[in-house]
Amino acid sequence: xxxxxxxxxxxxxxxxxxxxxxxxxxxxxxxxxxxCLAVGYGKPELEALHCLVEHxxxxxxxxxxxxxxDPFRAIFAVRAGTVKTCLVDRDGREQxxxxxxxxxxxxxxxxxxxxxxxxxxxxxNAQFCRFSFPAMSALATRMPAVQxxxxxxxxxxxxxxxxxxxxxSADERVAAFLCDLGSRYEARGFSxxxxxxxxxxxxxANYLRLASETVSxxxxxxxxxxxxxxxxxxxxxxxxxALRQLGEGLLPG
Amino acid sequence: xxxxxxxxxxxxxxxxxxxxxxxxxxxxxxxxxxxCLAVGYGKPELEALHCLVEHxxxxxxxxxxxxxxDPFRAIFAVRAGTVKTCLVDRDGREQxxxxxxxxxxxxxxxxxxxxxxxxxxxxxNAQFCRFSFPAMSALATRMPAVQxxxxxxxxxxxxxxxxxxxxxSADERVAAFLCDLGSRYEARGFSxxxxxxxxxxxxxANYLRLASETVSxxxxxxxxxxxxxxxxxxxxxxxxxALRQLGEGLLPG
DNA sequence: GCGGCATCTTGATCAGGATCAGTCCGGCGA
DNA sequence: TCGCCGGACTGATCCTGATCAAGATGCCGC
Numbered sequence: 001x002x003x004x005x006x007x008x009x010x011x012x013x014x015x016x017x018x019x020x021x022x023x024x025x026x027x028x029x030x031x032x033x034x035x036c037l038a039v040g041y042g043k044p045e046l047e048a049l050h051c052l053v054e055h056x057x058x059x060x061x062x063x064x065x066x067x068x069x070d071p072f073r074a075i076f077a078v079r080a081g082t083v084k085t086c087l088v089d090r091d092g093r094e095q096x097x098x099x100x101x102x103x104x105x106x107x108x109x110x111x112x113x114x115x116x117x118x119x120x121x122x123x124x125n126a127q128f129c130r131f132s133f134p135a136m137s138a139l140a141t142r143m144p145a146v147q148x149x150x151x152x153x154x155x156x157x158x159x160x161x162x163x164x165x166x167x168x169s170a171d172e173r174v175a176a177f178l179c180d181l182g183s184r185y186e187a188r189g190f191s192x193x194x195x196x197x198x199x200x201x202x203x204x205a206n207y208l209r210l211a212s213e214t215v216s217x218x219x220x221x222x223x224x225x226x227x228x229x230x231x232x233x234x235x236x237x238x239x240x241x242a243l244r245q246l247g248e249g250l251l252p253g
Numbered sequence: 254x255x256x257x258x259x260x261x262x263x264x265x266x267x268x269x270x271x272x273x274x275x276x277x278x279x280x281x282x283x284x285x286x287x288x289c290l291a292v293g294y295g296k297p298e299l300e301a302l303h304c305l306v307e308h309x310x311x312x313x314x315x316x317x318x319x320x321x322x323d324p325f326r327a328i329f330a331v332r333a334g335t336v337k338t339c340l341v342d343r344d345g346r347e348q349x350x351x352x353x354x355x356x357x358x359x360x361x362x363x364x365x366x367x368x369x370x371x372x373x374x375x376x377x378n379a380q381f382c383r384f385s386f387p388a389m390s391a392l393a394t395r396m397p398a399v400q401x402x403x404x405x406x407x408x409x410x411x412x413x414x415x416x417x418x419x420x421x422s423a424d425e426r427v428a429a430f431l432c433d434l435g436s437r438y439e440a441r442g443f444s445x446x447x448x449x450x451x452x453x454x455x456x457x458a459n460y461l462r463l464a465s466e467t468v469s470x471x472x473x474x475x476x477x478x479x480x481x482x483x484x485x486x487x488x489x490x491x492x493x494x495a496l497r498q499l500g501e502g503l504l505p506g
Numbered sequence: 507g508c509g510g511c512a513t514c515t516t517g518a519t520c521a522g523g524a525t526c527a528g529t530c531c532g533g534c535g536a
Numbered sequence: 537t538c539g540c541c542g543g544a545c546t547g548a549t550c551c552t553g554a555t556c557a558a559g560a561t562g563c564c565g566c
Binding site: 217 | 553
């Protein structure tokens with residue numbers, strides 16, 4: 001499944017990648033960057049934080065990072081590529097829970113059940129930082145900043161999950177989806193208005209609890225209204241304000 | 254609003270109440286009971302855990318426990334009564350996020366934004382244990398069991414939130430709602446098949462993203478099918494298996 | 507180039523649940 | 537006792553988005 005451990009040799013030059021960390025410093029855009037900075041450089045805790053990180057990948061498009069039922073031992077920060085998490089009900093229908101960009105963290109919902117409640121599948125070739133969770137929570141007891149970070153990550157994801165549960169029209173959902181993706185790309189240092197959708201229309205639809213035909217239609221209409229430019233999976237938000245207004249009902253904040 | 258601190262004097266004899274804790278011991282059915290037991294009796298940490306708990310209430314039906322925008326300083330465990338949490342969008346429409354029974358914890362989604370993102374409203378006269386969050390997370394760094402508990406509580410709520418986000422029929426939603434309530438009552442030591450719905454049909458509908466008329470119709474049909482007995486807000490699950498099967502698509506596990 | 511396949515788009519029809527409207531019921535205060 | 541009011545139930549109609557169906561487009565291997 002994986003080729004080898006040498007990084008930076010992915011045949012995907014246009015794919016966003018988090019800036020590289022090294023033995024001294026985490027990626028600046030990583031979800032754990034704050035925790036890392038908080039301890040300052042050279043402290044023994046920093047070394048501890050690095051000891052429990054393991055770079056894994058590359059995974060190829062369609063590969064599983066983890067599967068439903070796998071024992072929970074670690075959480076993963078996306079270093080490169082994008083991932084979707086999805087659960088598969090017993091009828092075999094999958095339900096997309098979320099998309100994760102470089103710098104974001106997957107696996108938090110496995111803490112309680114102690115096994116992964118969902119699959120995580122690479123949407124593009126992807127790499128990860130793997131944080132052993134026992135080691136991480138042990139470290140968290142010594143480093144309040146790390147504990148704080150974990151609490152915040154969990155709480156944040158809780159907020160976004162409940163927003164999606166609301167009853168909103170297809171237009172609202174799609175608009176909010178585009179705005180959310182944009183602001184997340186922007187937060188990680190990429191363009192917030194021009195980006196590629198790494199997931200299929202079907203995945204978007206599944207995530208938004210719509211039919212893929214509906215997503216197509218809404219996107220087409222948004223384009224004809226001049227709200228977005230669209231070419232295949234490449235999208236540009238032309239009127240981000242209008243989109244944000246449309247989607248405000250389920251946008252964070 | 255509150256009368257005094259003496260417990261057990263609520264004018265609501267039929268309302269479920271978590272068993273009483275005292276200075277030495279937490280309520281056995283409380284979400285924090287495990288953390289409490291883990292430290293053993295008489296240890297200094299136990300005293301610390303008690304120092305940061307404050308019994309608050311009683312609140313009367315309709316009272317706010319906290320409001321959207323209130324600065325986040327504490328989480329609350331329900332001691333008696335039931336609560337709903339709901340966010341109010343700028344059009345003034347409210348969206349119910351969840352119902353909380355004795356022993357359950359509210360306020361976890363406020364950690365990240367550092368202010369409450371929703372209102373919490375008592376559905377019956379209610380009392381709470383208030384846990385100062387700064388004190389609690391400080392304690393968590395010294396007591397791995399407390400930290401573990403917080404992680405698990407957060408992760409668990411994450412799981413339930415994403416289940417509700419799926420696209421399911423009205424029947425599935427209502428069936429799952431009834432089963433979930435039943436098993437939660439059971440887990441806290443009450444009957445899992447006979448209980449009173451402390452919330453209105455409108456609240457149920459809002460929570461399930463349905464119209465209240467739809468909830469009425471589904472409940473009526475369930476009754477005519479012999480799945481439940483229903484009299485006002487008093488409900489009995491007559492065929493819990495059938496209900497569970499109906500709702501399995503969005504039931505935890 | 508070509509065929510094969512998955513993805514995307516567009517159109518026509520259908521259905522589940524929302525909405526609107528009317529009635530009933532129980533609780534409460536005057 | 538009465539009238540009021542909010543909550544609950546039921547029926548009729550409407551509308552959004554799902555489903556079914558048919559092309560269009562793009563991608564890959566050969």
